[in-house]
Amino acid sequence: xxxxxxxxxxxxxxxxxxxDGKDIVATSLIIGGMGTPGPTDALTQVFEKSGGLxxxxxAMTVAxxxxxxxxxxxxxxxxxxxxxxxxAHHVFPTVRTIIDIGGQDAKLISLDERGRMKNFLMxxxxxxxxxxxxxxxxxxxxxxxxxxxxxxxxxxxPASISSTCTVFAxxxxxxxxxxxxTTPNLVAGICASVSSxxxxxxxxxxxxxxxxxxxxxxxxxxxxxxxxxxxxxxxxVSPMAQLFGALxxxxxxxxxxxx
Numbered sequence: 001x002x003x004x005x006x007x008x009x010x011x012x013x014x015x016x017x018x019x020d021g022k023d024i025v026a027t028s029l030i031i032g033g034m035g036t037p038g039p040t041d042a043l044t045q046v047f048e049k050s051g052g053l054x055x056x057x058x059a060m061t062v063a064x065x066x067x068x069x070x071x072x073x074x075x076x077x078x079x080x081x082x083x084x085x086x087x088a089h090h091v092f093p094t095v096r097t098i099i100d101i102g103g104q105d106a107k108l109i110s111l112d113e114r115g116r117m118k119n120f121l122m123x124x125x126x127x128x129x130x131x132x133x134x135x136x137x138x139x140x141x142x143x144x145x146x147x148x149x150x151x152x153x154x155x156x157x158p159a160s161i162s163s164t165c166t167v168f169a170x171x172x173x174x175x176x177x178x179x180x181x182t183t184p185n186l187v188a189g190i191c192a193s194v195s196s197x198x199x200x201x202x203x204x205x206x207x208x209x210x211x212x213x214x215x216x217x218x219x220x221x222x223x224x225x226x227x228x229x230x231x232x233x234x235x236x237v238s239p240m241a242q243l244f245g246a247l248x249x250x251x252x253x254x255x256x257x258x259x
Contacts, residue, residue, distance in 0.1 A: 003257055004046075004058045005249025006039055006074065007083065008067035011103035011131065012216065013039045014246040015046035017053065021254035026050040027243055034067040043073070060257035062249040066104070078252055080245050081109055081120050084214050087248030089115025091238050096208040099198060099227065099235070100244075101217035103131040106198050108205045115248075121205050128166050129197030131217050136166055137190045140173055141183055152188040152222030159189030169193065191222035192230075199230035212236040214244040 002025065007014040010033050017025040028045035032038040047053055055061075055073075063074035064083040071077070088098050089111060098109040106129045110119040123129055131145075138145040152158075159181050163169040173186055194217070211233060217223055218241035228235050240247065 001059045001254065001257060001259075002053060002057050003250050003253035004055075004061040005083070005246040005251070005253055006042065006061065006063050006065075006071070007080065007243075007245035007249060008039050008063060008065040008071055009033055009103060009245070010066045012242070013037075013042040014243050015042045016243055016246040016250045017046055017050055017058075018250040018254060021251060024247070025053070027246070029242060034070055039067070039071055039073070058253075060253040062253040062256070064245050064249045076253070076256060078249060081107065082117050083245045083248030083252065085109050085111040085117040085248065086115045086251050087240075087244030087246070088212055088214055090247065090251060091240055091244070092210060092212050092236050094210045095212045095236065097202070097205070097211045098214055098244075099202060099211065100214045101129070101131060101194070101198060101223070102215045103135075106130055106201060108198075108202050108207070110205055110208065119205060121201055123197070123201055126165070128164055128169065129194050129201070131215070133166050133169070133194060134190070134217065134220070134223075136170060137173060137187075140170060141177070141186065143183070143187070146219070148187050148191065149219070149221035149223070151184050152191050152225075154184035155182075155188035157185050158192055159185045161189045161193040164197075188222060188226075191220065192226040195223050195226035195230050199227060202231060207231060207233075209233060210236055212238070212241075214241045216242045218242065
């Protein structure tokens with residue numbers, strides 16, 4: 001039996017095909033939410049990588065993410081919170097807290113030993129502490145956002161970014177750059193700024209080890225390292241982190257598909 005999970009985020013669309021609820025057959029990730037490119041392109045890519053499977057071969061499709069309710073190609077839609085919890089649980093069975101930093105929000109998810117969500121907190125009112133904040137800062141520094149972690153590792157005296165608003169932080173970074181602060185030190189300060197805001201959110205929920213990160217920002221070593229210092233604990237990261245939502249959706253599709 002094959003099932004499909006599709007996670008339509010604000011900035012990316014991801015797909016995962018599972019076989020018999022355990023084997024990952026194919027995955028895809030496309031930059032783009034509900035527009036073009038978007039979920040249709042992600043579906044095309046995942047089927048191209050699947051070895052000849054088609055939509056008709058899927059016993060059930062579950063959609064999740066920012067655009068799930070507007071996507072008409074799924075049998076069912078589910079909360080991204082539940083899907084991230086389930087996806088993370090299957091990669092890291094011992095995880096009890098997930099830090100999910102997405103393009104437009106940051107979420108803290110507490111889960112039980114079965115991978116079901118118990119509690120959550122979300123910051124969706126401000127871009128600070130999200131992937132969008134990192135995108136803006138990378139643009140100011142003329143860097144690729146995917147290179148921020150490597151650049152931050154070169155810092156010898158991380159800058160302090162005190163502004164809690166993305167607009168003001170943008171002005172602060174430009175000012176520090178003009179005053180001679182090096183790019184690595186600025187990037188390290190930016191990563192620390194994101195992590196401090198998300199860590200403050202995490203402390204409100206009382207993070208329980210093991211802790212992992214999900215979402216695209218999980219691949220940023222600078223943010224992860226700063227988060228570990230802020231929370232004084234090890235944080236698990238998987239190469240699959242950005243696919244946790246789609247992976248969890250595919251597992252839920254297997255659970256709910258007619259057997």
